[in-house]
Amino acid sequence: MPIEVTASLKSIAQQVLDRALKLGATDAEAVAYEGDEFSALVRLGQVETLKESGSRAIGLRVFNGLRSASTSSSDLSSEGLEKLVDGAIALARITSEDPFVGLPDASEFGQLEGELGLYFEDVNDQPAAERIEFARRCEAAAMAYDTRIQNSGGGDFDTATSYKVMVNSRGFLGEKRSSYCGFSAAPIAIDEHGRMQRNYWYSSSRTTRLLESPEEVGIIAAQRTLRRLGARPVKTQRVPVVFSPEIARSIIGNLFEAANGDAIYRHASFLDGMLGERVAGENVTVVDDGTLVFQKPNGHCIGGFGTSAFDGEGLPTRRTVLVEDGILKSYVTNTYTARKLGLRSTGNASRGLAGNPGIGAHNFFLQPGHMTPEELLAEVKTGLYVTETMGFGVNMVTGDYSQGAAGLWIENGELTFPVEEITIAGNLKEMYKNISAMANDLVFRSASAAPTIRVEGMTIAGS
DSSP, X not given: OOOOTTSOHHHHHHHHHHHHHHTTOSEEEEEEEEEEEEEEEEETTEEEEEEEEEEEEEEEEEEETTXXXXXXXXXXXXXHHXXXXXXXXXXXXXXXXXXXXXXXXXXXXXXXXXXXXXXXXXXXXXXXXXXXHHHHHHHHHHXXXXXXXXXXXXXXXXXXXXXEEEEETTSOEXXXXXXXXXXXXXXXXXXXTSOEEEOOEEXXXXXXXXXXXXXXXXXXXXXXXXXXXXXXXXXXEEEEEEEOHHHXXXXXXXXXXXXXXXXXXXXXXXXXXXXXXXXXXXXXXXXXXXXXXXXXXXXXXXXXTTOOSBOTTSOBOOEEEEEETTEEOOOBOOHHHHHHHTOOOOXXXXXXXXXXXXEOOSEEEEOOOSBOHHHHHHTOSEEEEEEEEESOOBOTTTOEEEEEEEEEEEETTEEEXXXXXXXXXXXXHHHHHTEEEEBSOOXXXXXXXXXXXXXXXXXXXXX
């Protein structure tokens, strides 16, 4: 019987699943997706690019005993869907057996109940002209802030909404709808010698009602750009390094990669074999939380950027403490890597439409401290405040860390002059243990977040 393509996305996914089982799959899982995206870039007040798109697609994973295969397609015609299923079934017959493959046990499936605040219709309702005007106002505020700002990388505005349905042969059916909107500005400043510097700032949310003022964002972007004018290198030395929240986020993000179950079972991580051991200072607690919902003063709730009712395999998301008071408490796994390690999945399966599930973070963050960023800086006699890193200088096997950097020099607790053309180096195993302080400025501008942190005794290679 042909697949009815005029049906809902949920019905199409179920029909694809049923056809796979009818053709001999011992288990199967279908994921269907549809989404809309909008993007506008305004440069020097004029619309430079304008994009709007929609997409629908489906992915299928089938099992033939201990063999598995997956296919995906954006062709949702009856013939295209039948070809999708037939191809997956044929591939599963010829792949190698793997004793660890398979869907989770039926008892493990589930999803969070209640309002998670993941979708807001106002993202779709906002007219395109209003979105463009947000980008234009943000760029204009940055350009008007100082006469040294004479050029711009532009102001942009982006929105995205999506709907995903997952169904499998062990009785799981899950749906999730989400929304996103955000805008930014990237001004370019020039000093008296003709040297240029560039920086940016942005605002993002699941709803337009919680976006910050375009003028405020533009002014912050201008201030961040201007403070880089006159940047110069410093001498090679070993000093405390303070990482701004944007950069601290990536430093802590490396810990998630090191605790990734896939890297652990391959023995390709410096955290291999470290469960229950000290991997950071006693003041360090790192959490991945897929259940995070923020309560707003108006009584509404809004989910974090990484919040979801279920993970990429249909397991309920949860709060996982990776590091507690400096002790490694958990790796992060999906079903496959958990089986490899003799553990249980932490609900961190992530997947697109094609291929097997990977491992992804939900809302991943370093718990903040109690001092203000200014109080944290005040304790530094001489050091570096990092606002930008460049390159890919992190070895997850050894923990060696070396990246190009730019920022501001600290003297007697004060930010003094801008710094560039330097490299900061250390080892993540020591850096995590040498986090001597973290500030109270934790703000979620994406699915991962960290406050300002201070790491003692890092090497700066400069002039």
